[in-house]
Amino acid sequence: MALLKKRAKGCVLLEESSDEEGEQSVISKRRTSDDLVKKTHNEVERIRREKMNKYLNQLTQLIPACSTSHRKLDRLTILTMAVDHVKALRDEICKKGGRRS
Numbered sequence: 001m002a003l004l005k006k007r008a009k010g011c012v013l014l015e016e017s018s019d020e021e022g023e024q025s026v027i028s029k030r031r032t033s034d035d036l037v038k039k040t041h042n043e044v045e046r047i048r049r050e051k052m053n054k055y056l057n058q059l060t061q062l063i064p065a066c067s068t069s070h071r072k073l074d075r076l077t078i079l080t081m082a083v084d085h086v087k088a089l090r091d092e093i094c095k096k097g098g099r100r101s
Contacts, residue, residue, distance in 0.1 A: 043082075056078055060066040065081045066073055 056075060057083055060073065060078055063078070063081050063085045065085065066078055
């Protein structure tokens with residue numbers, strides 16, 4: 001009945017080496033721990049996607065070429081149009097100021 005320490009995804013679990021019931025409880029604890037890790041990761045990932053979509057929508061409204069488009073734009077197109085718009089603004093500022101970068 002020696003206790004063995006096992007490391008599973010950042011958790012230290014104690015397992016009895018000769019007791020089958022103990023092994024079953026450790027397995028169920030590990031599954032519960034894995035489920036919790038998955039749920040937490042999924043929630044964090046969902047929040048990250050929501051933030052990214054929120055800022056992409058704001059960017060779409062700020063860029064004239066995006067806001068006048070009648071179709072749904074993919075992320076790469078939105079970012080490309082944003083870069084093009086910022087470059088055009090920079091060039092316009094340089095022309096008015098007499099400087100070139």
